[in-house]
Amino acid sequence: MTDILDRLARTVAEKRAADPKSSWTAQLLAAGPEKAAQKFGEEAVEAVVEAVRGDRDRLASEAADVLYHLIVMLAAREVELDAVLKVLEEREGISGVDEKAARKS
Secondary structure (H helix, E strand, O other): OOHHHHHHHHHHHHHOOOOOOOOHHHHHHHHOHHHHHHHHHHHHHHHHHHHHHOOHHHHHHHHHHHHHHHHHHHHHOOOOHHHHHHHHHHHOOOOHHHHHHHHHO
């Protein structure tokens, strides 16, 4: 299932060299990490709104936007998707309660 995310991350990385006039991704990356973070936040709020409204199709669409903008934001700060997936893998099988408690110490 992460194949599409891997492909998306590669595409985003490739767009770094693209002309910003030709690509939304290139525009976001050229605008800097702060703009990428702002767009991620906007999309996250839109996903929350759809979650509250209960429209599953709209939520799926907004969630896709969130994932895309998350990957762009990561790329803007040169954080590889694999680094995020590694953290998730390390947390696998650990209770969320235990994981959060471990972060506090």
